Amino acid sequence: MIVYVGFILLMLTGLILLGLVGIKIWIEVTKKMCSCKVNLEGKIVVITGGNTGIGFETAKILAKRGATVVIASRNDAKSKAAAEKITEVTGNPNIFYKHLDLGRLASVKKFAEDFDKSFDRLDVLINNAGFTEAEQRHSEDGIENVMQVNHVAHIYLTNLLMPKIVASKPSRIIIVTSMAHATHKFQRDDLLLGKRRLNFWTRYANSKLCNLLSAKAMAKRLPEGVTVNSLHPGMGKSDIFAKIPDCPKKILYFIMDRICKTVVECAQTSVHLACAPSLASVSGLYFDDCEVTTPHHTVTDELAEQVWTDTLSLIEDRTKRFEKIGTE
Ligand SMILES: NC(=O)c1ccc[n+]([C@@H]2O[C@H](COP(=O)([O-])OP(=O)(O)OC[C@H]3O[C@@H](n4cnc5c(N)ncnc54)[C@H](OP(=O)(O)O)[C@@H]3O)[C@@H](O)[C@H]2O)c1
Numbered sequence: 001m002i003v004y005v006g007f008i009l010l011m012l013t014g015l016i017l018l019g020l021v022g023i024k025i026w027i028e029v030t031k032k033m034c035s036c037k038v039n040l041e042g043k044i045v046v047i048t049g050g051n052t053g054i055g056f057e058t059a060k061i062l063a064k065r066g067a068t069v070v071i072a073s074r075n076d077a078k079s080k081a082a083a084e085k086i087t088e089v090t091g092n093p094n095i096f097y098k099h100l101d102l103g104r105l106a107s108v109k110k111f112a113e114d115f116d117k118s119f120d121r122l123d124v125l126i127n128n129a130g131f132t133e134a135e136q137r138h139s140e141d142g143i144e145n146v147m148q149v150n151h152v153a154h155i156y157l158t159n160l161l162m163p164k165i166v167a168s169k170p171s172r173i174i175i176v177t178s179m180a181h182a183t184h185k186f187q188r189d190d191l192l193l194g195k196r197r198l199n200f201w202t203r204y205a206n207s208k209l210c211n212l213l214s215a216k217a218m219a220k221r222l223p224e225g226v227t228v229n230s231l232h233p234g235m236g237k238s239d240i241f242a243k244i245p246d247c248p249k250k251i252l253y254f255i256m257d258r259i260c261k262t263v264v265e266c267a268q269t270s271v272h273l274a275c276a277p278s279l280a281s282v283s284g285l286y287f288d289d290c291e292v293t294t295p296h297h298t299v300t301d302e303l304a305e306q307v308w309t310d311t312l313s314l315i316e317d318r319t320k321r322f323e324k325i326g327t328e
Pocket residue numbers: 048049050051052053054055072073074075078100101102103127128129130131149176177178179232233234235236237238239240241
């Protein structure tokens with residue numbers, strides 16, 4: 001019996017290792033670096049969560065190309081250090097940071113007002129910040145916290161910045177989602193509020209589904225000259241799973257250590273969407289490895305419209321106390 005169980009375990013371990021090697025080979029063969037050499041001097045880029053991980057590397061590459069970069073994140077000390085590091089490495093002095101806590105819609109409003117006063121244009125908005133956490137909780141706005149940070153607050157932010165984005169045409173909006181969207185457990189009546197108990201992964205996947213759907217719905221509403229696209233950056237070892245339970249964290253980081261792309265490689269599709277001339281009028285699509293790809297089959301126009309409408313109603317309801325939003 002013991003020999004039999006040992007044999008099964010050995011076979012399973014072998015299969016897992018073989019699977020990991022296969023995925024690693026596939027990642028190495030398919031990964032792509034952005035090849036366009038566009039200079040971004042005079043362009044202003046806002047990147048949420050630009051103080052670390054994929055966002056930081058994206059900010060650094062865009063800074064190297066001459067863009068003025070505004071890091072929008074909630075940890076001011078980390079953002080200041082990131083901005084200084086980017087200036088040191090790239091020689092670009094035009095790297096700024098502004099406080100933005102996506103977990104609080106009031107903070108989003110404050111950031112947008114502050115940005116509006118400080119900068120006269122916005123050429124590229126990169127909605128990059130994202131996370132998940134072990135504990136299921138609600139924000140002060142009464143929205144499931146992961147869904148609020150990853151999706152709802154980003155839509156609110158985009159809508160608040162829209163007048164500046166439109167006035168700066170040609171301009172681009174980039175939404176960082178994940179292939180994890182394919183593992184969502186969608187339920188329209190509870191997608192945004194999170195009354196059902198869901199694990200950290202499903203809450204993350206649902207929010208990433210909403211990222212993709214909102215890019216699709218937003219594309220239909222933008223004027224000519226303004227585009228929006230979403231992307232999967234690839235799996236890269238970052239702080240993305242810092243707040244999940246210990247056991248899955250160890251397993252995920254074990255896998256990530258062996259098969260992941262670097263965060264610089266993960267930044268490539270965001271950079272490509274921000275500056276490739278061939279994408280000047282491409283909108284509403286989903287990218288991976290700098291190429292258009294097909295999302296999960298549940299990503300339909302109909303679902304995109306539903307989630308868009310639900311998100312706007314929720315934002316309107318939760319921000320009544322400090323404003324009346326104007327979209328559509
Ligand atoms: N890494 C991957 O394998 C992977 C795969 C697919 C998709 N993605 C997506 O890629 C994007 C970047 O992730 P990453 O891997 O670079 O993760 P990361 O290193 O953890 O960076 C996430 C960023 O989001 C910021 N953030 C989190 N909560 C925030 C809040 N309430 N308000 C403002 N900023 C907040 C973080 O700021 P703090 O420093 O203050 O926490 C950090 O700057 C995410 O949208 C993620 O879903 C990542």
